Amino acid sequence: QQPVQSPQAVILREGEDAVINCSSSKALYSVHWYRQKHGEAPVFLMILLKGGEQKGHEKISASFNEKKQQSSLYLTASQLSYSGTYFCGTESPGSNNDMRFGAGTRLTVKP
Amino acid sequence: NAGVTQTPKFQVLKTGQSMTLQCAQDMNHEYMSWYRQDPGMGLRLIHYSVGAGITDQGEVPNGYNVSRSTTEDFPLRLLSAAPSQTSVYFCASSPLLAGTTDTQYFGPGTRLTVL
Numbered sequence: 641q642q643p644v645q646s647p648q649a650v651i652l653r654e655g656e657d658a659v660i661n662c663s664s665s666k667a668l669y670s671v672h673w674y675r676q677k678h679g680e681a682p683v684f685l686m687i688l689l690k691g692g693e694q695k696g697h698e699k700i701s702a703s704f705n706e707k708k709q710q711s712s713l714y715l716t717a718s719q720l721s722y723s724g725t726y727f728c729g730t731e732s733p734g735s736n737n738d739m740r741f742g743a744g745t746r747l748t749v750k751p
Numbered sequence: 752n753a754g755v756t757q758t759p760k761f762q763v764l765k766t767g768q769s770m771t772l773q774c775a776q777d778m779n780h781e782y783m784s785w786y787r788q789d790p791g792m793g794l795r796l797i798h799y800s801v802g803a804g805i806t807d808q809g810e811v812p813n814g815y816n817v818s819r820s821t822t823e824d825f826p827l828r829l830l831s832a833a834p835s836q837t838s839v840y841f842c843a844s845s846p847l848l849a850g851t852t853d854t855q856y857f858g859p860g861t862r863l864t865v866l
Contacts, residue, residue: 669851672855681859682841684854684855684856687848687851695848695853695854736807737782737799737807738796738799738807739799739852741786741794741795742793743791743792
C-alpha cells in the first residue's frame with residue numbers, strides 16, 4: 641500500500657515556509673524523503689527511523705509520528721532551489737526493504 | 752567514483768521485443784533496486800536485492816526479471832515488451848542501515864518507449 645502525500649502541490653514565495661505530509665495505513669519502520677527536479681533523478685533528503693533516529697540534511701527538518709503512521713517534512717525560509725517534487729518512501733516492519741513511495745508533492749518557489 | 756550508472760539513456764522497442772537495462776554501482780552497496788516512474792506519479796519498486804545472489808519482488812514485478820551475480824551489477828530484463836512498460840526506469844543503490852534501506856543513490860534513468 642502506497643503512502644498518501646498532501647498537499648499535491650504548493651506554491652510559495654521565497655522566504656515562506658511549507659509543510660509536506662505523508663501518511664500510511666500500515667505500521668511504519670522508516671520514512672524516507674527525496675526531492676526530484678524535473679528531468680533528473682531523485683536526491684536523498686532525510687531518513688527517519690522508528691525509535692527516533694534521524695539522518696539527513698542540516699537545513700531540512702522532519703518529524704515521524706509512529707503511532708499515527710505519519711511523517712511531515714518542514715521547509716523553512718524557502719529558496720528558489722527548493723523547487724521540485726518531494727516524495728516520501730516508507731518501509732514497514734518485516735517488509736524486507738520493500739519501499740513504497742507516495743505520488744509526490746510538487747513545490748514551486750517563486751521570487 | 753562514478754556512483755550509479757545506467758545504460759542506455761534512451762530506448763525505443765517494438766511490442767514483443769526483449770531487452771536488458773544495465774545498472775552498475777561502484778560504492779560497494781549491498782542494496783540495489785529498480786523503480787519505474789510514470790508521468791505525474793511516484794516511484795514504484797519493481798525488484799530489489801540485498802546482496803549478490805539475493806533478489807526479491809517489489810510492487811510491480813510482472814514482465815521483468817533480475818539477477819545479481821556480483822555486488823556491482825543489477826541488470827533488469829524486459830521479457831516481452833508491452834506499451835504499458837513505457838516509462839522512466841531508475842536504478843538505485845544504498846547501504847543497509849539497522850534493518851532498513853539507507854540513503855539511496857539513484858542513477859540518471861533510462862527512458863523507455865514501447866511502440
